[in-house]
Amino acid sequence: GRYGVFGGKYVPETIMFALEELETAFDEAIQDREFNELFQRELAIYSGRPTPLTKADRLSESNGGASIYLKREDLNHTGAHKINNAIGQALLAVRMGKKKIIAETGAGQHGVAAATVAAKYGLSCKVYMGKEDIRRQALNVFRMKLLGAEVIEVTSGSQTLKDATNEAIREWVAAVEDTFYLIGSAVGPYPYPKMVKQFQQVIGYETESQFKEIQKGKLPDAVVACVGGGSNAIGMFAPFIEKDVPLYGVEAAGMGVETAHHAATLSKGSNGVIHGSLTKLLQTSEGQITEPYSISAGLDYPGIGPEHAYLHETKRVTYEAVTDEEALHALKLLCENEGILCALESAHAVAYSLKLAKEMQKDQHIVVCLSGRGDKDVHTLMEFEEGGE
Amino acid sequence: GRYGVFGGKYVPETIMFALEELETAFDEAIQDREFNELFQRELAIYSGRPTPLTKADRLSESNGGASIYLKREDLNHTGAHKINNAIGQALLAVRMGKKKIIAETGAGQHGVAAATVAAKYGLSCKVYMGKEDIRRQALNVFRMKLLGAEVIEVTSGSQTLKDATNEAIREWVAAVEDTFYLIGSAVGPYPYPKMVKQFQQVIGYETESQFKEIQKGKLPDAVVACVGGGSNAIGMFAPFIEKDVPLYGVEAAGMGVETAHHAATLSKGSNGVIHGSLTKLLQTSEGQITEPYSISAGLDYPGIGPEHAYLHETKRVTYEAVTDEEALHALKLLCENEGILCALESAHAVAYSLKLAKEMQKDQHIVVCLSGRGDKDVHTLMEFEEGGE
C-alpha cells in the first residue's frame, strides 16, 4: 500500500478490517471480466463515454506554439470526471452487498456524483458537507436532496472539505460494518488511491487511443491535468507514466504561492498524514493542517493523493502552480475561442498548457484534461467580475 | 415550403431574398458529402455524440408497465439538444461566408448554444433576449457574455421570448445582407423548420439504431418527446414518422389547459401566423398573440413548429399536455430512481411516458427524448419547493 514512502493506512484500528475487506473485494472485482464489462457498459450507457478528444483550433492558433487537445470529461453525466469513480465504487459497493454509502464533499460536486450513483443503484446515501460550504453551495445541496441523499452539516473545525472528510471518516468508523465509504479523490487510506486510479484511468486510456488514431500512432508531446486531490490527473496520467511522455500536474497557486493563500500542496507542503494517508500537505511547523485557498473549490484541499507525492519526488511528473488570475484568464480564452466553459479546476490545466505550448513547436501536441464543466462556477465568476471591476 | 396548410414564409419583403439564398445554400450543403461529414464530425468531436440510450430500470420497475429508455440529449455539450442545430446552422453560416450571427433566446439556452458555436467558429454573435428574461436568467446572460456574445435587451411587448424573436427578426431585416439568423427551434419561415429538423434528426436516427441494437432489430413501441417550438421532438420523430411507431408530443399544460396559464398550443390554439410561419398559436379571437405560461421556460412559447401543426392535424402524432405539477413529480421520480436531473422541459415527456407505460405491457418499450439537463432549473425548483411548502 505504498508509493515510495507515501500512502499507507493511517486510520483507527476500528476500520482496518474494512480496508482489508475492501482491498480484497476490489482486487477480486477487477480480476472479474463481468465486473469490468459492467463498469465499462455503465460508463458508456449512463455517463456517455467515451468522451471526445476535441482539438482546440482557435485557442491553439491565437496562443501560438503547440496544438492543444482537450479531453472532454466535462461532457460526462453530472459534468465532470467524478462520475467515473463514483460509478466504479458504487458497483463495488453493490457487489459487496452494502446498502449504504457515505461520502464527503466540498463544493458539492463529488456529493452530487455520489448521490447520483446512489439513486441509480438503489443505495441510501449520506453526504458530509461543511456548514460553510452548505451555505455557499445551496444549489448543489438542493440537487443532492432531490437525488434522495441526506446532506449532513459538518460544524467541526473550519467547516469545509477537510472537516467534512474527517466527519465522514468518523461516521465510517461508527457504521463500518454495513457502510461503504465512497471517497471522491485519489486520496485516503490504501486501497482508495489505487481504486480511484483504477476507476479514473479510463480517461488516460481513451485519450491514448483517440490521440493515436488522430496522429497515426504517435503519443502526445505533453499531457497536462489539474491536481487537487488528484483523481483526474492520476486517471489521465495512468497509461503514460511508463511511457516517454512528459506529464504536468497543475496545482492552485491561489493568490500566489508566496502568499498565505494558495493550495499548492506539492510546491509548498511537507510530508505528513491526512485522511489516512502519508503524503504532502499544507501544515504548520507543528503539524496543524492549514486551510488552503483557491478560487476553485475542487483544488482547495490541503493534501494530495499519495501517488502524486511519489511522482513529484521521483520527478516523473512536473508539478506547477497557477494563480486564480491565470486560471480565470485561461477560462475566458477557452470560452471565447472554443465555446467551452470549463470548470475553474480545469482552467488551471488550460492556463499551464497555454504557457507550455508557447515554448513548444507548432507541430507538437499537448493534451489537457478538461476535468469538468464550468456551469457550477458561474456564480463565482460573476462575483469575481463584480469584485474586480 | 408547406406542411399541409402550415408553414410558408410570412416575412417582410426585405428578407425574402435571404430566405431564398438560405434555402439554396442549405439544399446544396446537405447534398454535399463533405458538409455532412463535417457536421457529423463536429457533433461527435465537439458535442460528444452519439449520446447514449439509457434504460431506466428502477424508474420503469417502480412505475410498472412498459420499460422506459432515455435518449440522453442532456449529455450534449451545453446540456441540451439545442447544440445540434446550432452547430449545423453555424457551419452553414460559415459555408455561406457570413461573419455575424444573431439569435433569439427565452431562458437563455439557445442563446448559450448560439454564443457557443459563434465562439467555436469565430463568428460575432448578438443574442436578443427579453428584459424580463434577462432579469430572471442572469447566469445565462453572464455565460453568453463570457462566450463573447452581445446580449441585446428587448423592451418591447411582454419582454419575453416572443418579443425577443420579433426583435431578432427586425434586426435581421436591417442587417440581412451580412447576417445569419440562427433560429433555435423548428419554427420561423421556411426553410427554417426544414433545416432545424435536418440538424436535429440525428437524435432520432441514433435512437433507432441504438434501440435496434439492444432489441434485436425491433422498433420501440412508443416514442415520446416534449414540444415547445418542437425541435427535439421533430428531430426524434424524423425517422419514425414513416414507420409504424406510435409517436407522442407533450405540451406544457402549465396550471392546467382549462386555466389561462398554459402553453398548450396544439390543444388550445388556433391557426395563425407567428414569426414567419402559419401554424397553431395561442391568441385572442381578434388575433392578438397571448403570453403562454409554463414552469419550463423552453416550452413557454405561444406558437409551435408548422410540421407539428401538420402532424397534429393529420393525427400521425398524438399530442398531449402535462401540467407543471405532473412534470415536477416526474422530474423528482427520475432523479430519485435514476440519478438523472433532467430539464423541466424534458420532465414533461417523462411524465407522460410514465402514464403511457402503465397502460402498456411489461415487454413493451417506450423511448423518451431527454432533451436537456436540469442544472439550469435548480433555481426554479427551489423557488417552487419553497413556495409550495
Added chain:
Amino acid sequence: MNKRWEVFQHSSDYRFTPYIMAGDPCEEATIELSLALEQCGAHALELGVPYSDPLADGPVIQRAGMRGLAQNMNLEKTVKLVSKLRERGLKIPVIIFTYYNLLLQLGENRFLKLAEDSGVDGVLVPDLPYEESGYLQKMCSEHNLALISLVSPTTREEKLVRLSSEAEGFLYCISSLGVTGIRSEFRAGLDDFLKAAKQNCRVPVLVGFGLSTREQIQQFDGSSDGFIVGSAIVKKIEELESDLLTNREEAIKTFKSYIESLLPVYSR
C-alpha cells in the same frame, strides 16, 4: 380602379401619404388627425391596426400600437372607422395597414367585404410577401381593393420587374433595410433602385421608411412620385397625446403646423 385612386394617380404633385395608427390615442383623435392630414394636402392615408407582434415596425410605431390596443382598437373597428371618415368627408384613398394574423382571424373574406362596404381603398400587409399573397391578391381584385406591394433594395431584379408592373394603387419602395422608424441616413444606390422600380410601373412609385424631415423628403422628388411618412408623424402624435385627449382643437392645430413644416413647399 376606383375614383379615389384615379385622383391619386392623376395628381401631378409629389404625393404625400402619411401613416397613423388607428385608436392612437383614441378613435375620435384618429378621425380628426385623418381629416387634418387631408387638409394639409395628404394624397392618401395609411391607417395602421394595433397588433401585439408588429415585427416590421420600429419602436415608435410599436408604442402607438400599444396605445391603440389599450383603446381596444382592432381590425374590424379600424375598417369601420373608415366609414366614419367617409361620413366626415374624407376623400383621399385609405389603405389599411395590417399584419396578416389579424386578417386571418377576422377572416379574409369577411374583411374584404367589410372593407369594400366601408370605403377602404387598399390593404397593405407587411408580413405577406408576394409569394404568399396569391389568394388575397385575387380576392382584393374582386372587392375593388388595391393590395399594396412593397419592394425593397434587396428585392431581386426579376421580382422587382414583376411587382412593379403588377402594382396597384401605388408601389411602396422601402428606402432602407430594417423596420419602420426615423433614420438620419439613407442607403447608397437608392436612386438606381427607385429608377428600376419606376421603369415598369403603371402606378405612382412612393418611397417610405425613415423619412422624417423636409430635406430628406425633397431629396427623393424626381426619383419617385411620392413619399410615405410614418414614424415621424406618429411620434408627433405621441408628443401630443394628452392634448389630443383633452384639448383636441389646440392639439390638431399644433399637429397641422408640424405637418406643414415637414412638407416640401411644392407639394402643398
Added chain:
Amino acid sequence: MNKRWEVFQHSSDYRFTPYIMAGDPCEEATIELSLALEQCGAHALELGVPYSDPLADGPVIQRAGMRGLAQNMNLEKTVKLVSKLRERGLKIPVIIFTYYNLLLQLGENRFLKLAEDSGVDGVLVPDLPYEESGYLQKMCSEHNLALISLVSPTTREEKLVRLSSEAEGFLYCISSLGVTGIRSEFRAGLDDFLKAAKQNCRVPVLVGFGLSTREQIQQFDGSSDGFIVGSAIVKKIEELESDLLTNREEAIKTFKSYIESLLPVYSR
C-alpha cells in the same frame, strides 16, 4: 518496564485511567487537574495533544482540542508539561495521546528522546494502526516507552491474539464502534470480545470509549482490568472552564467531587 508501569500493573484495583486535553483551558489547569485526578485515585493519565484534524474524536474532545490550540499548546509543550507534572509530584504513568501527524512534524526520534527525558511512560497514536507502527514500536522500546495498542470489536481474531500478546503498558479495548464520546448503550457481545482480549494479554486490559457513569463503569468490572474515561471528564472541564481560569481552587474542588461521583466505590 519502568517503575510507574510496574505499580500500575501490580495494582489489584479496577484501574481508572482518565483522559484530559493538554492546555484545556490552560496549562496550569492541566497540571492541577492531573494532580487532582491522581488524588482521586487515577492509576494512569492520558494526556491529549490538541490537533486540527482529530478524526478519531467526537465533538467533546474536538472542542477541547480547539481550546488547547487557542492556548498554543502543541506536542512539544505537552511533553514538557509532563516534566512539570513530575516536578509537582505526579507518580502515575502518563501516556501522551497524539495524532501521528504531530509526531511526524516534531520528528519521531526527537519526540521519543524528549518524552523519555520528561518522564512520559507511554504513547497512544489513534491513527497509527499496528500495520503502520513498526518503526515507532521499535523506537519506543529503545526509549522505555510503551506504545499503547488499541483493539476494537472489529479487529480480526488473529490480529487480536497478536496485539494482546504483544501489548505494553495496557491494552486499550474500544468498547464501541465510532469516535470517542459519551454513549448510552454498548455493543452486544462486548464481554466475549474483552474475554478474548484478556486471554493472551500480559498487561492489564482496559476498556474505553463512551463510559460516562458509575453504572456503566461497574458493568465492565470483572471482564476488564480497568477503564478509561475521556469525554465525560473533558465535558466536566468544559463546564468548569471559566472557574478553572479565574477561581481555580473552587473549580478543582467541584471537579474532584464529580470524579468521586463517577468512580465505583471499590476503585478508590
